[in-house]
Amino acid sequence: MDPVLNPYAPGAGSPPPELAGRGDVRESVRVCIERLRRGRHAKSVLMVGLRGVGKTVLLDKMRQDAEAAGAHTIRIEAPENKSLPAMLAPQLRLALLRLSRVEAARDYAIRGLRALAGFARKLKVTYNDIEVGLDFDPEPGLADNGDLEGDLTALLEQAGDAAKHADTVLVIFIDELQYVQEDQMAALISALHRCIQRQLPVTVVGAGLPQLRGRMGEAKSYAERLFDFPEIGPLATADATLALVKPAADEGVELEAEAVARILAETGGYPYFLQEWGKHAWDVALQSPITGEDVVGASTEAIAALDESFFRVRFDRLTPAEKRYLRAMAELGAGPHRSGDIAQQLGRNVQSFGPTRSSLILKGMIWSPTHGDTAFTVPLFDQFMKRIMPGDEWATGTAVEQ
Structure with a gap:
């Protein structure tokens, strides 16, 4: 079939043609924003889930929803090597400049920009990656004490005052929130x-890996009272079927029931993988309907594409010791697994793998569902590890980095 008309969209953050099964969490964010606009209490929302469940896509769609409803939004992604103040400062500047155009909020927004000037100048000593244009001179004593927690509080208060007088809501969207350092998270x-x-009317809508919930509690014990933590997982059968069938139907193409069943079995209902299999099944098929045999032929190509992109980009960041640890996990299956069982696979005591395990958690490769358990953050990564490190040589090798 014509690849130009292929409706599926595998890719990091690429919006799928049909965003199925996420209506409840989108509605909860809509309600949160509208309650805040009316001066009512609402918890912020932090979505947690594994890689490939569509958190980034969902975050961007929620931002579009919020802006369509008249909210003022900012959007940041937290990389591993940049401070939260450096990410927030330029985006807050843009939000305050927009709010300053609203006559009723102008004076409050300008004071917020003065707060930002003091915030950036004082904290640049500690966070030297802060780079932001300054539109007004700082106001002495306003967000310029050099203490991140106090200064960020003062800055967001000023932004909140401006949003309130503009009769709107300031919504801060943050992706990959698990990478923010604990003291900055606490602030x-x-x-x-x-x-x-x-x-x-200020709220945060964020997304991160499953360990985010625990990290928030470690940063501030009362965090659980400020946030809802909806879990974003694989799609239910009906939603996964819709995500596959509707985009093809919109192009006049059908999928046989066997084709859908095979794709669901291969992908586990994870949205990223659904798009990958859908794309390759379309490209393999000669005509409508797409058959189960087409999916069998497409699976080899889909797996190869995942190995070279989705999986490989994560594998290449690992040290030899980390690769062996993950390969030992894979030998035990999809998981989660007891840390002691993983260590036993490698023939050493569990304590000796503490640094390796901690490093893998920091890199976002594994997490701990319960005390002593370890699980992959990337679905189907156990199968990839067996493909990339076949045989049993990994078990007898010497880990050179701990």
């Missing part, structure tokens, strides 16, 4: 808490 939570106490 964000504290600032948001103060905005809630003052009934200011």
